[in-house]
Amino acid sequence: MQTTASSSLGAAQQTASVRAPGPARPYGRYIYLGINIAILVFLLAPIAIVVVFALNPTPFIQFPPVGVSLRWFEKFFASRDFMHALWFSLEVAVLTTVSATILGASAALALARGNLPGTRLIVATMLSPLMLPAILTGLALFQTYVLIDVGRPTWGLVAGHTLVTLPYVVRTTLAVLHNFDTRLEEAAQNLGASPLRTFFEVTLPLIKPGVLAGAIFAFIVSFDQFPVSLFLVSPGNETLPVTLFNYLKFDLDGTIGAASVVSIVLAFVVVIGLDRTVGLRSYVKL
Amino acid sequence: MMKAFGPLSRRRFLTASASLSIGTIAAPYVAHADDPTLRITGWGGKWGEVMKAEIGPAFESEFKCKLQTDSAFPYLPKLQASSRSAPIYDVLHTNSNEQWAAAEMGLVEPKIDPKLVPNLADVYPYAISDKIVGVSIFTSAIGLGMRTDKGYSGVTSWKELWDAKYNGVRGGYVIPVNSLGQAFLMMCGTLFGKGQTDLDAAYTALEKLKPIKIVDFTGAMEKMLLSGEVGMCVIHDSGIYRYDGQNQPTDFVSPSEGVLSLEQVLTITPGSKMKELANAYVNYMLRPEVQKRLAETVWYSPANKKVKLDAKYDAKLLTTPEKVSKLIQVDWKWYNERKDEIDQRVNRIFRA
Helix, strand or coil: CCCHHHHHHHHHHHHHHHCCCCCCCCHHHHHHHHHHHHHHHHHHHHHHHHHHHHHCCCCCCCCCCCCCCCHHHHHHHHCHHHHHHHHHHHHHHHHHHHHHHHHHHHHHHHHHHCCCCCHHHHHHHHHHHHCCCHHHHHHHHHHHHHHCCCCCCHHHHHHHHHHHHHHHHHHHHHHHHHCCCCHHHHHHHHCCCCHHHHHHHHHHHHHHHHHHHHHHHHHHHHHHCCHHHHHHCECCECCHHHHHHHHHHHCCCHHHHHHHHHHHHHHHHHHHHHHHHCCCHHHCCC | CCCCCCCCCHHHHHHHHHHHHHHHHHHHHHHHCCCCEEEEECCCHHHHHHHHHHHHHHHHHHHCCEEEEECCCCHHHHHHHCCCCCCCCCEEEEEHHHHHHHHHCCCCCCCCCCCCCHHHHHECHHHHCCCCCCEEEEEEEEEEEEECCCCCCCCCCHHHHHCHHHCCCEEEECHHHCHHHHHHHHHHHHHHCCCCCCHHHHHHHHHHHCCCEEECCHHHHHHHHHHCCCCEEEEEHHHHHCCCCCCCCEEEECCCCCEEEEEEEEEECCCCCCHHHHHHHHHHHCCHHHHHHHHHHHCCEECECCCCCCHHHHHHCCCCHHHHCCEECCCHHHHHHCHHHHHHHHHHHCCC
């Protein structure tokens, strides 16, 4: 015997089965897209302003711009100080990336596999440069170099940059090691591979996403590093951010914008270059 | 009998060529390996360009030394962090307020010995007054900068900056970090109170100055004036005159109450191992021809009385005793002793 509820349900089901499906209303999707666009605009708008400033022919910030001129780029590329600073920053960033990647990845492996006493404390210590104001790190290193009477050598600057970029490599490498299946290494060794060969042919390819992500962070953070560099650069060997800071104390013109645009383009080139050579798409997820 | 040199083989030729090449490349370094190095601080911008291109190399050539210039701020914390017996600089070049702070900490010698720097005898009295540590090699005049295309006329006094017609286009500085702002604060005490040290009068005056656009760097103020964002501001004369010949609608006003001095000061560090060279450098920077070159590059008023500038610079800069007498020197020692308290108060006044 059919009850009222079941008969209603049956009627509803019948109605549903004969009703033609209507068009989907993707409001949620539009809202989600809108939020993402708003975030992108918020993040990229300052870059757009910098580009406008760099191309504006007037010697001061003006909006809307009165024209398009490459004079500030000419001034930037013709400046011996800026060009030296640019190459020096690149040199320091590359050296920092290499040192931070080797040290950071090694440290992460030791922390993940080594069963070390006080692992959490060691991890916290390795990540602590991120929590300290970088200017204090720079000042402390400067005083240390003065105490040991080494002056302000380039290796000292690279060491300072490595100190503040190491946490990025450690963190990203630890993240991939967390999900790493150690049985793969055991299988390799069971099949006769030496520990070194196992590391290069099994472990490293699998942790490459984390190591590479950390390396990219290390490069960008080093290239843009300012507070640590402020104390550790020596006369004639100043990084680009320090040179820009000194320049704008005396002259605030579009050359600053041009230098910023060059830095942004450089970052794009690095990321695109890595994508073309190593392929970054599969490394987006960590 | 000794054999003479044997026939020249390819190996010997290549070895000799390589040695000669290495020697040629290394020769300058070898020749200058024993050259002493004088470590100084220096500004960037046009000052830095002329120092690097002309003044510095001429000094190096004459005194057979190397000049190592640090133009990366900040100077004082680095000097403070370095050892007193091996300071990071031999000669410190900075503004008077920082020099006083350095002197109070014992980082620089308070006075320059006139026997070791003979050109001190030719400087204006302000350059070695009791308001100066070391010696002032140049000064700028802090006064009012204004747009000439906005119909502002008859501006003769500091007090006109408070006129309501400049609301919205008035420019000043973040006082805790800018020497011009600090000097201006002391001027407010003179204008509206009993003198530079009348802080209550100065604070009241600053309150009445709002609304005002404030910046930390003088370069930023120059740009705001050029863009028209600011129509009337506190600025030093070189910040206006350096745009001479560029057809900019800006002008400098020397207020009737006087202009504040923004001195470029040199001091020598007590722990310097290059005292003789340091004194030679200070003396060199006071030479009339060096002063003329730098003054005409950056529009600074030279401290040496014997400097003869070209007509267009002479007309505007402080190059006579009469013009120099308008300079008001700030008591930086007094200001620095109270800086923390002043900073806290002005931060409250200008809190956004």
